[in-house]
Amino acid sequence: MWRHIASNALTFILLALFLLGGVILWGKGQYEAQGPLTEAVCVEVPRGSNFDRVSKNLVDQGAVSSGPILRIGADYAAKTDDLKFGSYLVEPGASMEEIVDALTRGGASTCGTEVVYRVGVNRVSVQVRELDPATSKFVERAEFDQGSEEAPEIYSEVKAKPDTRFRVAVAEGVTSWQVTEALRAMDVLDGEVPQVPAEGALAPDSYEVRPGDDRAAILARMEAAQEVLVAAAWEGRDEDLPVSTPEELLILASIIEKETGVAEERRQVASVFVNRLNQGMRLQTDPTVIYGITKGEGVLGRGLRQSELRGATPWNTYVIEGLPPTPIANPGRASLEAAARPDSTDFVFFVADGTGGHAFATTLEEHNRNVAKWREIEAQQPVQDN
Structure with missing residues (x-):
């Protein structure tokens, strides 16, 4: 009799393991499979959020079919604690695995609202724009000249949002004085600039910045980038x-x-x-x-x-x-x-x-x-x- 009971127990355990393995394989398939989205959406991850709240948001927007599977998959991939705040564009058909990767990889937000400070040769403008997930194109909401026009109300509203992205776009051909003066006038930045960098020392490019960033540190980034470009050009001359x-x-x-x-x-x-x-x-x-x-x-x-x-x-x-x-x-x-x-x-x-x-x-x-x-x-x- 005991042999019969042991045999049944072993059978039950094997069956349970088989079923568990099947569930795991099914869950893995769901985690890696194409998602249900038919149109792109912008997913916001507030500062201090967690995967539980984010997964509910994703389910509500129709980006994933199962919050628990997404959370289990993120935990299995050891990414539960790597969630990065910001706004992220989720493309149609994105799998849970791809979404988790986007939300934990870090770097710049890929959608939502951004403020771009454009340092040009003839003017410095401030542009407030928002990415339309349906078209993956930015829609301008406001633009004004820095220092010479009163900032619209929407600028103050957007600045206060925790997920707003800020960029400084420096055009080719501007002078170091122009860049320095533009940074000094940007009210989201901190710190003094003791002196204008040497002419030609700053790389024209688009630089991601955050409220409170030090102006001198941003200029140092531009100088480091230009040193790389000059060295590469000189090497290939x-x-x-x-x-x-x-x-x-x-x-x-x-x-x-x-x-x-x-x-x-x-x-x-x-x-x-x-x-x-x-x-x-x-x-x-x-x-x-x-x-x-x-x-x-x-x-x-x-x-x-x-x-x-x-x-x-x-x-x-x-x-x-x-x-x-x-x-x-x-x-x-x-x-x-x-x-x-x-x-x-x-x-x-x-x-x-x-x-x-x-x-x-x-x-x-x-x-x-x-x-x-x-x-x-x-x-x-x-x-x-x-």
């Missing part, structure tokens, strides 16, 4: 460049950055300046003259005078030989790469062509014809009131 140091390459790249906003012609512009340096010609570029006047503190806001083109400053390349002593702006990666590997051309002249780009020439005669065409285009343009 052409061997016969007429520059002897990474600093000179940075100076050349800053001039290229200010001379053209057309990506496709950066290497052609670079070739003009390289050819001039190789031939002992003066660079004769207006942006360097402007920098000698403004020192990078704002924009000139008018055309150059003949007296200024002839005036002696360390940056006036109509007067000095070779490169100016410092960069004249902060160049981006593309201009650094153009300076390091310019096109192989015979061009030594260029002038605006009326389309936003430039007409290039190898002889003064050809250049003069291009200049005459540009003068005709200028003459046909309507006069704007100042």
Whole structure:
């Protein structure tokens, strides 16, 4: 009899283990399977939340079919304690495994509301925008000029939300003074900036920031990023460049950055300046003259005078030989790469062509014809009131 009981017990245990294994396999399949979402949603993880509350939110939004399976799967993957606050875009069909990974990986929020401080050459603007999960595109809710316009009420509301994302977007060609002044005016940041970083030392890019971040620390991040870009460009440079140091390459790249906003012609512009340096010609570029006047503190806001083109400053390349002593702006990666590997051309002249780009020439005669065409285009343009 005892043998019979033991046999039945063993059978029961085996059956239970079999059923348990089946349940585990089924749960694992559910955890890894395509989810029920048919449209993307934005999932908010409040600061201090936990997987229990988050899983209920996901079930309510139709992102997962079972809160318990999601919690068990997160626990099994040892990610229960890795939940990161923020707002995350959950794509259609995302599995529970993919959702857990997104909520625990960390990094920037991928949806919700964000404030972007855009540091441009001519203005610093503040943009409040929100990602529409249905289209995966940002919808602008407000935009205003920093310092010159009263901030709309929505800006104050968004700033107070714990899951709002903040970014500082620095455009190519801005000066270090412009970046520093913009950071000083950003009311979500803290800390003093003892001095303006060296010209050209800041990498134009988009930087994630958080309320209370130290301004000097953000500038240090930009400097570190630019050091990497300059080192990479210098490492990959052409061997016969007429520059002897990474600093000179940075100076050349800053001039290229200010001379053209057309990506496709950066290497052609670079070739003009390289050819001039190789031939002992003066660079004769207006942006360097402007920098000698403004020192990078704002924009000139008018055309150059003949007296200024002839005036002696360390940056006036109509007067000095070779490169100016410092960069004249902060160049981006593309201009650094153009300076390091310019096109192989015979061009030594260029002038605006009326389309936003430039007409290039190898002889003064050809250049003069291009200049005459540009003068005709200028003459046909309507006069704007100042």
